[in-house]
Amino acid sequence: MKFDIKEEDMIIKPHKSEGPIYVREQKGFFQKIRRNLGWVLMLTFIAIPWLQYNGQQAVLFDVGSQHFRIFGLTFLPQDFMILAWVFMAGAFALFFVTNWLGRVWCGYVCPQTIWMLMFTWVEHRIEGSRNKRIKLDKSPWGAKKVALKTAKHSAWLAISLFTATSFMAYFIPAQKLYIDMFTLEWSGLVSFWVFLFAFCTYGNAGFLREKMCTVACPYSRFQSVMFDKDTLLVTYDAKRGESRGKRKRKQDPKELGLGDCVDCNLCVEVCPAGIDIRNGLQYECINCGLCIDACDDTMDKFGYAKGLIKYQSEHEASGKKTNPFRLKLLGYATLTALIILTMVVWAFNRTPIEASVIRDRNALYRVNYEGLVENPYTLSVINKTQTTMSYTVSLEGLENAELNVPAVIEIEGGEMLQIPVTVIKDGYDLKLKATPISFTIESKQRADIKITKESYFYKN
Template sequence: MKQDSAPEKPGAGESLYRKEPKIYARQVKGTFARLRVIAVWVLLGLYYVLPWLNINGNQAVLFDLPARKFYILGLTFWPQDFVYLALLMITAGLSLFFFTALAGRLWCGFACPQTVWTETFMWIEQWVEGDRAKRMKLDKAPWTADKIMRKSAKQALWILFAAWTGFTFVGFFSPIRELGANIASLSLGPWETFWIVFYSFATYGNAGFLREQVCKYMCPYARFQSAMFDKDTLIISYDPERGEPRGGRRKKDNPAEKGLGDCINCTLCVQVCPTGIDIRNGLQYECIACAACIDVCDQVMDKMEYPRGLIRYTTEHSLKHKTKHVIRPRIIIYGVLLIAILGGTIWSMTHRVPLRADLIRDRNALYRELPGNLVENVYTLKITNMDNAPHRYDMRVLNNDAVEIDMDKPLSLQAEEVLGVSVRLRIPRSAGQGVQTLDIEFQSQDDPSIRIETTAKALMPMDFGN
């Protein structure tokens, strides 16, 4: 075998330092390449278009940090809803476990922003500098006018694309139309400028220069994957049983006669690999499961009129001719947890009541005894209308009909308004002594389904005389 992986020992006088060779990935056509193009268009499409859409008069996705409100596809999230953020993170994590256990590093190959933006930057590079061979030749060539022009055109396009990415990113936090107008009139705030530049720089650096190095050296997911994989996980693998011994041949040759397997050793699988590995050496942590080697090998097999799938999605068990298990304990556990949490989140989000009220007892006063055997407690009510429409609310004490409620203003709130109201509760002495708990209900006058219950503590005088 020519592909020996014997460790290279630095000899006398040889430098210990070897620069990471630049990878010139060959462009590839095929099923998985098409799938990735679709993934890139859908994901980047969502990213670049969403902030420009409006739903219910609000930006479709806007994380309005100064107002502490998140607008996501017509729903408004308040700081009190942060439990949904936690649930969302758990769902995302579980999905990653689930899909990784099922089909390996799908995330890396098709959905990771690192892959998606790198892919776009490589399209730009390919478009300006040409295919793999032309790019290699151009890099070796002296600095002619053509090279300077091509290199600067590529850089200009990269910077422009990165800047648009940074602008869009900030557009998720600051209304994007205003942001655009501010840029046009050169009146951008310092922090907006900083974050646009920061995110543009990060995009440019990650997608233009670091590329596969991020996956190889910096990404923790690649290091954790072994914990999520088992022998039934779909991996991209070369079939050594079918391919070996590898070697060149003519199309009309019979491989069996020459003592050869199906691998014609064209090394195209290496040339298309964005991380520069040889998949024929087995599963390697550098492999981001982009399936470019599958695409190109299938093309070669077609040319040679051999059956496809010398490199394919398969499992360790399948390669060793053992029983395959798609449904297995970890898949069931991840799947059930995922469905339960996702279902619970959706149920709770659609059933959440867009009203919140906190009754806080005035800490500076104890209570006041009034004529008619009444005891007055003073509270500050903080009431929030989280709905997109104005509402007027009623307040009732559920466990004591005799309590009088006195407010300094009516509970009439505009959409998304927060109101502070001073509330006096006059409680008959017959309600009890010491600390009493009152169950209180708030209900919208026009929509009875908007109703919440809360409790308030009331202090009552103690009768030691009796």
Template sequence: MKELGGKSAIPVKNVEIHQPKGGSQEHYKPRDQIYVRKVTGFYQQLRQKMNFVFLFMFAAIPWVNFNGQQAVLFDIGEQRFNIWGLTLWPQDLTLLAWLFILSAFLLFFVTTFLGRVWCGYMCPQTVWTFIFIWFEEKIEGTANQRKKLDAQKMDATKLRKKALKHFCWLFFSVLTALTFVGYFTPVRQLFIDFFTLETSLMAAGFVWFFAFCTYGNAGWMREIMCLHMCPYARFQSAMFDKDTLTVSYDYNRGENRGARGRKQDPKALGLGDCIDCNLCVQVCPTGIDIRNGLQYECINCGACVDACNGVMERMNYEPGLIRYTTEHELKGKKVHILRGKLVGYATLMIIMTSLLGYEIATRVPVSMDIIRDRNELARENFNGEVENVYTLKILNKSQQDNTYRLSVEGIDGAKWIGESEVFVKAASVYTLPISIAVDPYELKDYMTDITFVVELAEQDSDVRLAHDSRFFKKR
């Protein structure tokens, strides 16, 4: 770091930008369409398998039943989330907050360790984009064939291929939207009502809205979402360090670039291992040249790694000219896997996971609201006792029907007037009006603290909830 005018100057790393074949400085202009070339290899097979698992889970989970109802259902209208036997209500939003915070730190941990692998392997935008590209390849052909098709004038063949492609895109988008909306409304009835044109206006509106978003994002916008609209692309660099595993080009080994015969010695020609074939650019879904250094557009999908390794194999060169590596490794320095930032994220995740698990384990699957009679705080009954009137709202937060036993504590000799044992259906509220009567000689003060207790009527049950309230003496 040099001193300029008494101030410290930030060190700048100069990266040489090579001219591609054809003389243009950019492979793709900002609004040019990218024709992604198909590539095979280890990382693409891994990505496809992970995409399949992700897509299968997304499509299958809403159809799974648990305890006779949809296992995962975020019922906003009823204000409850059913997640595999666990029902969350507005009172349980702290659990969702913990879950979101834990997910954020998990993303930070993975990004610091492995770079943007979430973007390349599991992000829905990437998964659906590659699915739409698969439709293109099956209907319109290879990247070069698609480019020629777009350049030619409209005829019957082009119209047929374009119409079939967009029909497949739209049909898959509608299925995607129906599945997504099925997480928020019963999915079986949704599919029946939608295809029989009996669905509600709101449900149909959401389905077509999400279908339009899927069709636009994966079919038309694609890399624009990653480059200009995704906030993660902008702040992920703040989590990178020199030991983060990213897709990188080995500059020292690859330069100077140049074409050569397979049997020619590159060292005799003054060349590196890069033959400047530009395959790494042609297979990139965001249209960047990884040889120009680390760029925020790179989603770590590994397509360029597989393409380059294929070329190296055909040239009888060592693979790994483009590979998953770290900046320290490229410079021949020691790679530090265990480092402060990574250990810090891991520690926070362990702590938050433990707190989340504890909160779920100690969560009482019942809640109670106590509403006092607003017209009269206290009254005297025909036995000369002081009587307070309450309305209890008992919420069964579980997914099973339960019977609850009710009682009051805090005043000796208090009489419970009303039902003391109630049956409450699963995920429903039971409203119970009751009165508490007390001999006035037992009341020393104008206001006495009392506690309402609700317990599961089953024997050996540890479900118990206490709720504080007040009992007033008649003046």
């Protein structure tokens, strides 16, 4: 069996019939992995805002005060360069996984997929199995149908609201957010964002569902350029399965002139995207493996060997071996590792203090009543740690100069303080009209927290 991975050949066949997709609930090895992984990811998403570190929320992206706290690190807008590194690392990691395992991101860990399957699980528990849901939708409206639909949509809305509130807890302290919610003290801005995110979750997971993956998400459109003949994909063994046809369990398919595919259509009914994997590789496939579980279950019932549908590469399908050390895969892995290493090195070498020297624009210098030259400055100092720190300021570049500055400067964690500073010097001792000087700001608690800023001392 061979399958072509060119994009133009991936879209020549209809992938599903028109109308809503009623996903059949399926158990099996890959579904178990998906479900357990989904629970871990959801619980992690909910739990992270409740983690405490040094007596405060461990992860908090406070947009209002422009403080972004991740455990012991505090990031400010000046540190946003790291976002570029994060996006680059994420992109290359996605390319690496896609080249290796196809669209497993979509099938196993994408939030859209996880919430869509959660909504489907709720729908199954309230409205019943796939056939019952189809029958319910075709039946006329009555008390039972209204009750079931109301219960389902109420559960969807509750999940959506809880999801949105959990997401907002990353930007607003979780305890304050929930206390304000129960006391009805949310501001208009908070209410707007919570209900907007809830509406998006409700619409995407409840109604758009697979259309977000097949129409809105650009990843499904450009994924084929990252595939090669060694990429593991969900494939159907047409040589073994065709000609497909229905039969009784005890009938010999060879006597009937049939292959192993019993044409039960379960592989289509369990597919979240509603495609028929037997039509060949299609860009809508999210590599979730549900069709593998459904087909293996059917093969087991008929006493046939499993693996009619399975993960394999094109090389494996043609009897060759998959090359795990191909250049493209190693390149993506190397770039991902290098970017992550760069981020780690940057984080470890990052100075937990930021400072700038601001001169008085109206007067570069002034002469006091003693005939000495004074230069006024403003030191803007940011404490990037999460604890209150004490700093001292020293001056270099001017001998015997007087530095008027507080002996000890205390700044709370994540806060910025502007400190007025005056440097006084006898102008006759200086040969240059603009003498280079430097201010050194050093922590009293930690010797490694130290920063030096350059400026000039002017005279007449």
